[in-house]
Structures are given as C-alpha cells and as structure tokens.
Amino acid sequence: MRVLIVEDDFIGSRLMKKFLEADCFCHLAFDGREAIDAFEAALKEGKPYDLLFLDIMMPEVNGIDVLKTVRTIEEQRGIPPDKGVKVIMTTAMNDADVIMESFNARCDGYIVKPVRKEKLFEEIESLGLLSQTNR
Ligand SMILES: [Mg+2]
Numbered sequence: 001m002r003v004l005i006v007e008d009d010f011i012g013s014r015l016m017k018k019f020l021e022a023d024c025f026c027h028l029a030f031d032g033r034e035a036i037d038a039f040e041a042a043l044k045e046g047k048p049y050d051l052l053f054l055d056i057m058m059p060e061v062n063g064i065d066v067l068k069t070v071r072t073i074e075e076q077r078g079i080p081p082d083k084g085v086k087v088i089m090t091t092a093m094n095d096a097d098v099i100m101e102s103f104n105a106r107c108d109g110y111i112v113k114p115v116r117k118e119k120l121f122e123e124i125e126s127l128g129l130l131s132q133t134n135r
Helices: 008-019 031-043 065-076 096-104 117-126
Strands: 002-007 026-027 051-055 086-091 109-112
Touching: 002 008, 002 031, 008 026, 008 031, 008 065, 008 117, 031 051, 031 065, 065 086, 065 096, 096 109, 109 117
Parallel strands: 002 026, 002 051, 051 086, 086 109
Antiparallel strands: none
16 A cells, blocks of 8 residues: 655654554655645556545645645546545644544544554554555
8 A cells, every 4th residue: 555654743754654664655745745746746657645644734735735735636636535545634733623624624534643553553444444554
C-alpha cells in the first residue's frame, strides 16, 4: 500500500515512517503545498496513494485545506467518494470544532498526537486497509 505521510515536524515524520515502513511504501511531505503536489503527481503517474496521514498545523497550506483540495481534485477527476484516498488526520489539535471540520471535509479518521504504532494500525484496520499492508 502506498502511503503519504504529511508532517512538518521532522522528528514526528521520521517516527511515523519508522512505524510504517516495514508494512507500507511510504513517501514524506513536509508542508501542505508539497503534499498537494505529491498527491497530484501520484495520480498523474497512475500510482495514487491509498492512504494519507495528514498533520493540521503546517506552513504554506494547513492540513484541513490540503484535505479540501484533495477532495476537490478527486471530484474534478471523476473519482467517486468511496474510491478516493483514505485520509487520517494526525494532529495535536483535539478541539471538537477542528475534529468536526475535518470530518465535514471528508477525512476518514483522526488521531490525536502523540502518534503510537498500535493506534496507526488500528486505524488502518478500521478502514479495511490492513490486507493491503505487509502485515
Ligand atoms: Mg505540524
């Protein structure tokens, strides 16, 4: 399974990669703009990501705006909602408003930091993606 980890904190990003890289093919993006570019490039190459882990507080474009852009790009390309990339927010923000806004923008899961390996795989399993990993 192809995973894009979007996280501006270098240590956080490395940690998530370490948790996932044995079981998934991981790319990293360090800000929102880079994330959108990587998402679009993967679609154009015919190798779309299966899963995005998306931080919210990032420079350039925040995670919720990345999510909205991703869903708009999918709509423009005629990708039906159930075939779109799965998106799990990974953030320190646990305000009800932010969580609601994320789900309204059609994220599929929400993990409040600190990120733990077990929690990542619980979410992957709950989205029905575990069989696409090497686990
Ligand atoms: Mg951040």
